[in-house]
Amino acid sequence: MTETTKTAAARPPRPGTSWRRTGTASAHGTPQRRGRTLRRITPWMFLAVPLALLITFTYVPVGNMIYYSFTDWDGVSPDRNFTGVDNYSQIFTRPELFRVFFVSFYYLAASAVQIVVALYFATVLSFDLRFRNLFKGILFFPYLINGVAIGFVFLYFFQDGGTLDSVLSWFGADTDRAWLGDPTSANTSLAGVSVWRFTGLNFVLFLGAIQSIPGELYEAAQLDGASRWQQFRHIIAPSIKPVLSLSIILAVSGSLSVFEIPYIMTGGATGTSTFVIQTVKLAFQFNKTGLASAAAVVLLVIILLITWIQRRLVPDDKVDLV
């Protein structure tokens, strides 16, 4: 077959003789067709492995989860019954299942603090400063620690007579306090831990964006007599807007789906339960995998919805510095 194609390719067809007449060379075998097919499948070949992984570990499980959410499966039993939208109607008719979203407001408030702090340090450290890299390292470090370890460390930190109490006692403050003892202080403490942990991530994102701003702009601004605040207001803030809006989306979705820090530190006791903790408990303590799947789907939809609204309100316009 290759022999014929070669000769066919080498010798252009005489006028009047049709290609097909030669018979041996199939239509697929022509070099142009083969080249085109090859070109069309090449990107797919590169994508095959990642696509297979993506489908196996993301879309199939999500598909399964959506399927479970319409059943009464308990997570183990080989039998499951189709129950229609019963699970969804339960989620929306039982107020206690939705009440846990109030806990998210603590984390939402904490994210606001976190973004402001990260932005402040990113701006300050983007200027020439002594020990700049050391400070960058210190700020980013908490993000590198495993969340479980952070949970345990802060459990000791907040313990009665623990690190926080002893530090406060150096300043003569009243140390007789159970930080995780009542819902308000427990949630505030936990949200504080999450600020400590994630500020580094926001900081690095902002720093990267700020450093991509050409230096001449600052020089020009300084020549015009702009103060640091004016530089921030008119150069830095507009140019990092896409990163800022991304951070806000991450903060909102993160606040709605807080899990590991409260789960490890309090297990959701004393009013610190979040929507994800509640979902995990439904699935693994009360064996209501169907209901828990429905809760997970609802959370997914809520987050998609919020992201969509946010994108509509703050469109991702091009940054134009010059």
Added chain:
Amino acid sequence: MGKKKTLAGALLAVATLTVAGCSGGGTPSAETATAPAEPHEVSGKITVLTHRTDLVQSGAMDAYAAEFKKTYPNVRVKFEGLTDYEGEVKIRMNTDDYGDVLMIPAAVAKNDYPKFFAPLGPTEELTAKYRFSDKTDVGGKVYGIAQFGTANGFVYNKSVWKKAGVTKWPTTPAEFLAGLRAIKSRTDAVPYYTNFKDGWPLVQWGGNIGSVTCDGDAGNKLAGPVSPWKQGGELNVSDTLLHDIVKGGLAEKDPNTTNWEASKGMVAKGEIGAMMLGSWSITQMRDAAEKAGAKPDDIGFMPFPAQKDGKFCATVVSDYQQAVNIHSEHKGAARAWIDWFTEKSGYSAKEGAVPTVKSAAMPDTLKDFVDNDVTFVERSESRTGQVNAIDNAAEIGLNTPDYRQKLVDIARGAQSGSLQEFFADLDKRWDEAAKTAGS
């Protein structure tokens, strides 16, 4: 073109495989797992799934296996210790590969036992020999044999109680509270330690179902719309005591930062007066006492402060039940291991637990109970399946810490509400769930 099809085919195959993987295999035979009479006849390599990671790591389990091999030379036993036993095994049970011998996870509904485990014999026959057999009885056949049982009560530090002037076991909840108050005023110890943060020690309070009224059938009586927290009910009495302990300021100050491992040493050193636990904990506490340089003899065990006709009762409940995987290829060897481990290994005696074999003696750890004529009430578990179904449907969690954590929070004012309101709400949820679940 051809390649594209192959790619699509491969993706489809991956997808179908993943979906198919979740639905388990064909139907295995339900033939009884029996150990052959002649030990040399049985052979094979079996895997035992266990929650005792500590014993797997310390080599204690391998030592048992070596001992077992002396009797059954052709069987090789391998252990797999799982830290999050319940969670991991539950997920593995969606496939065929969940060891040859395993502990039955609480998540498996009782009526599903025949789908997962090989029957071990008729209930009548096994009940004559073993305790707790009714827990795994489905349709006249037993599917699991308990590792051992455990009696319920308070672990306490004898010298702390003596220092507080309490020398006799309290006989009513009020006396118990008075004892704790004496500890608070006369010693530096925390009178009662909830272990709130770790949660599961709070579940131990549920072990008292049956201790209060000396009724071995108390657990089964929960199967229905019976308002378990009504005045005078078992759960009402024990949960009220827990509430009153916390409300009276007799528990640790910050329950959210408790630490189970540390608490063992604290009891031993006399920093804690008492904790509600099973008798299995006594050996661990005595070990902790030795490590902390305290006296192991100070660790005592007292029954729940309630008496019937002037006598204390202590419920005896089963620990994990060992079962044979219905998909196992070496059911004979698996059964031989269960029988040997339960009867001949000396495991339950070493753990200071109540032996599964009826004819065996009570362990040394329960000497105080035996000497003081505490009645051991073996709690029937024949309707546990239905009780659990109601419990799950109501999302209360008799076997999870959540509702008792809330009880403690209410008692110390961290959450609003009163004990009466809370009990009324629990009763309402229970009764409503009982109408729909497990029927």
